[in-house]
Amino acid sequence: MNGSVIFKYANPTQFMSLSKAMLPWLLVLTVASFGIGLYGGLWVAPPDYQQGETVRIMFVHVPASWMAMAAYSFMALASLVGMVWKHPLADVAAKSAAPIGACFTFLALVTGSLWGKPMWGAWWVWDARLTSMLVLFFLYLGYIAIWQTIEEPIKAGRVAAILAMVGFVNIPIIKFSVDWWNTLHQPASILRADGPAIYISILWPLLVMILSFTLLFSVLLLVAMRSEVIRRRIRSIRMAKIEGFG
Amino acid sequence: MVEFIAVFKRDVRLAAAQGGGLGLAIGFFLIVVSLFPFGIGPDLKLLARVAPGVLWIALLLSVLLSLDRMFQADFEDGSLEQLVVSRAPLEVIIVAKVLAHWVTTGVPLILATPILGLFLNLDEQAFGVLVLSMLIGTPALNFVGAAGAALTVGIRRGGLLLSLIVLPLYVPILVFGVSAIQSSLTGPSGSLQTMMILGALTLGSAALAPFAAAAALRVHLR
Numbered sequence A: 001m002n003g004s005v006i007f008k009y010a011n012p013t014q015f016m017s018l019s020k021a022m023l024p025w026l027l028v029l030t031v032a033s034f035g036i037g038l039y040g041g042l043w044v045a046p047p048d049y050q051q052g053e054t055v056r057i058m059f060v061h062v063p064a065s066w067m068a069m070a071a072y073s074f075m076a077l078a079s080l081v082g083m084v085w086k087h088p089l090a091d092v093a094a095k096s097a098a099p100i101g102a103c104f105t106f107l108a109l110v111t112g113s114l115w116g117k118p119m120w121g122a123w124w125v126w127d128a129r130l131t132s133m134l135v136l137f138f139l140y141l142g143y144i145a146i147w148q149t150i151e152e153p154i155k156a157g158r159v160a161a162i163l164a165m166v167g168f169v170n171i172p173i174i175k176f177s178v179d180w181w182n183t184l185h186q187p188a189s190i191l192r193a194d195g196p197a198i199y200i201s202i203l204w205p206l207l208v209m210i211l212s213f214t215l216l217f218s219v220l221l222l223v224a225m226r227s228e229v230i231r232r233r234i235r236s237i238r239m240a241k242i243e244g245f246g
Numbered sequence B: 001m002v003e004f005i006a007v008f009k010r011d012v013r014l015a016a017a018q019g020g021g022l023g024l025a026i027g028f029f030l031i032v033v034s035l036f037p038f039g040i041g042p043d044l045k046l047l048a049r050v051a052p053g054v055l056w057i058a059l060l061l062s063v064l065l066s067l068d069r070m071f072q073a074d075f076e077d078g079s080l081e082q083l084v085v086s087r088a089p090l091e092v093i094i095v096a097k098v099l100a101h102w103v104t105t106g107v108p109l110i111l112a113t114p115i116l117g118l119f120l121n122l123d124e125q126a127f128g129v130l131v132l133s134m135l136i137g138t139p140a141l142n143f144v145g146a147a148g149a150a151l152t153v154g155i156r157r158g159g160l161l162l163s164l165i166v167l168p169l170y171v172p173i174l175v176f177g178v179s180a181i182q183s184s185l186t187g188p189s190g191s192l193q194t195m196m197i198l199g200a201l202t203l204g205s206a207a208l209a210p211f212a213a214a215a216a217l218r219v220h221l222r
Helices: A003-008 A012-044 A053-085 A088-120 A128-149 A153-185 A200-245 B002-018 B020-040 B044-067 B069-077 B079-085 B090-119 B124-151 B158-169 B171-186 B191-221
Strands: none
Touching: A012 A053, A012 A088, A012 A200, A053 A088, A053 A128, A053 A153, A053 A200, A088 A128, A088 A153, A088 A200, A128 A153, A128 B158, A153 B124, A153 B158, A153 B171, A153 B191, B002 B090, B020 B044, B020 B090, B044 B069, B044 B090, B044 B124, B044 B158, B044 B171, B069 B079, B069 B090, B069 B124, B079 B090, B079 B191, B090 B124, B090 B191, B124 B158, B124 B171, B124 B191, B158 B171, B171 B191
């Protein structure tokens, strides 16, 4: 990666003005995308011949799980950038992404559970995918807890970055072990994604919804990053005041 | 290498001299395992079925309980700083400390498991696999735990945070540890594959975790 490109937006002041200009446009785009996606998902897409109307949960569930994974990857990548290049905004980005990612993970778990009730007859099934999502949720919680317990932001950023990367290395291992565990305990009784080929009328709303969730993530991320930058400024002003009096 | 042996010996001696920590861990292990029959009833068949999982979870919790002492005591009396500035790479020192920790807590706990297996009516023919799977798998608990302990060293209420961080990472070790025992109960040679995966987890964590732990310690002592 070219260092100069990374550092062009490293200046928090520049980030603040740029993000301020971008946010309204992004917001409009997100709302429009959600409008199209939800219309496609709730009205255009046909009900499934087996699952009926409940299949529409998919239009929230799949994008949420996708964003749950993507947000963690983003967090790990930002942590890496923060560790290697000491980029001042990378820590802010990683910290801000965590609660959003955790919410998406939670949303994926809840919608999965709601979908599971009519499909499997139980609110919670120890299905491999649900279980690895649950572990991902725990990883998010640990990461957020690090930020909450260490007060000094730079130190907290470093420690949290190491944890994010350790977690990222572990995600495939956890996924593999959960798949293994699941086949050990309950042989294939789960609905399969590869039924009949996905119709185009189902596919396009799904893709639009994934796009909407990605846009939503970037809007929320920018807002969270902006408030984190402001929070740090307030903190440093306070520190300067205390030192001035001392 | 000299430093490696010196740190290893020092930690083993310290653990032997204090003694209390080990007794506590074994006591905890014993009590957790004996709570299960109270919780799920004295049905011997049911106990035999859940025994591998119960033993592994109790072992995992006992290791977790002893983790926060891995760096904390050295951090408090300042010797951790001496280790960080010493000639030997910090990663090597961490490997020595983890191995010492495993020898002084992991191994005694494992030696206690067959007795607890009797409590839970585990089939005797699984005892060998039980001990073997734990010998192969528990170093991974210590290595991954060392990274967690290093991340939380010197933090208020670090113990609770440590559990939150480390336990999700223990899922794969638990899965393969238990499945090694279960597959030995159903087939004669089914557990070889899971043993090899357990070994891979241990080797992988031994290769990667010291770097994460060293990076974390450097941040905390900066």
